[in-house]
Amino acid sequence: MRPFDYVRATAPDDAALVSGQIIAGGTNLLDLMKIQVMAPETLVDITRIDGLSDITTEGDGLRIGALVTNTALAQDARVRAGWPLLSRAILAGASAQIRNKATTGGNLLQRTRCPYFYDTSQPCNKRRPGDGCAAKGGEGRMLALFGTSEHCLAAHPSDMAVALTALRAEVEIRTPHGDLRRIPVQQLYHAPSDRPDRDTVLEAGDLITAVILPAPLVGSRQGYRKVRDRASYAFALVSVAGSIQMEGDMISRAHLAYGSVAPHPWTDGAVAKMLEGQKASDALFARVADALVPDRAPHPDTEYKRRLLRRTFIATLRQLTGLADTSGTDIARTQS
Template sequence: MRPFDYHRAASFDDVTAGQIIAGGTNLLDLMKIQVMTPAILVDITRLDGLSGIEPEGDGLRIGALVTNTALANDRRIRSGWPLLSRAILAGASAQIRNKATTGGNLLQRTRCPYFYDTSQACNKRAPGTGCAAQGGAGRMLALFGTSDQCLAAHPSDMAVALAALGAEVEIRAAGGDTRRVPVRDLYRLPGERPDRETILEDGDLITAVILPAPRSGSRQGYRKVRDRASYAFALVSVAGAVTMAGETIEDVTLAFGSVAPQPWTIPEVEEVLRGATASDDLFRRAAALIAPDEAPHPDIEYKRTLLRRTFIATLRQLTGLADTAGTDIARAQA
């Protein structure tokens, strides 16, 4: 680890230029292997107003410093937005969840092995050096949103759930102005600049996540397919919230994880499902719209089939066509 300066911000005006640190569960690992080498760390853990979960209209305002453990275990979250709780609990170990923060989870870096290996070319880590994944091994890479410059996928479980729930991110600019953007719009596609992962500008700070009003009676689920039963990043994941009127899908929102540089949404799929009668034929037709005709890397060709099958299995459970016993399906309460 290279030498760095440390500054503990006492107020928002005291947040100086540098690399923000809160829980540090991802950042410190990257500093140890010199993938990230910030000259200064700015500790924001003493800032007021970032550590609580408070009502926001009929929804909730989740401070950026709320830990993953506190968020997943909050009774309001478990009741009104169970999808979020289940996605977080499907993620890291309890020890990491105790330290990891809401804001930090959204900004965690890719787990692409070439990003972590400083001996390999990586445009995300070192712009202009190339992308070793293009000709290498890559079963964890992305299906959607890639470019010739980068094939990496975003790893967050929580971000996928928030995208499916229609959550927003509150961002404070250096001058004090705040703005809100949908979680779905927080991330940039790699294009020619894979190192620019979000829309955050210099001096911007995520201060909160805003959950909209809960959808009473909606069935919510998070299905994560991984190499081992726990504490592994997803190969693919599907987050969904469905409201039924009898056998008709009255409303549905979906997001797909570990298949793109951001939580991936496909509005055309939701449009096909909304207002239709739940059936296996419907789900197969919708699944055909999900994956591209050809994967951008041969090692992730399997993800096309895996994502479609995971999508169908999730929809069957959310709509009641399949037994939900032992699955991560819950009903939101009023």
């Protein structure tokens, strides 16, 4: 690890935020510094800034401070009652020790787990633009299906960001000038285009201050299905997060997001529209799954993800709509 300066910010307008690399829990950043994928000259610790560690009500929703730990968020009684999807997604990721340190803001900003991004002996446009993409001619089992470019095929690894996208959450961002803006979680992320090193739309000095959860769909059934290589401590190969509102056997509202298949949490509005107003059935789900899954994978090693996403999508919809037994699954009802 290279030498670096360490400073503590005590307020959101601290000048150090503009010139340094922000650190909170550090569960991803410190790993990247150890292998010199990231080598910031200055780390700016934001854990002493007041007001970023609270979960408070905002109308019928919640305001989640950026420094709320994953453990605190997953265990919050209000989250478990109204947004169980979020709690389940967080608990599906990492270990208890990591969740105790990882923060809400940091989880959204974690970097890809593409092996070529971590291997400094290999070219990677996400590490250094213009170097090339070793994944294109190498092994690519963990790469994306959607939203890739000729410059980068990497997928975003977060479980929590997928759940927040399905729940229509927003990110609150504070600029160095003190202005606040809110954007949907999905709009936080940059498509790779010709600058895959830019993961997000954040500019120098921008600080994520909170995540805003809107009121859940009344009486909705929420679920998070994560398919991975082993039962715990593994990143998703494919994940599906959903919040479904039913009227009898008819689907009235559908909010869905897909993880580990794109450079950011993936959504498809046309797929959701195909479900709404329709009677839940295996035939419907099969037809909609065909519309969701791309005709081909951008890398031959992710061809299996097309089949896996289709099956995971159908299995999740069957459980969310009551066509399948939900006992022992990660499907839960919101408390009205």
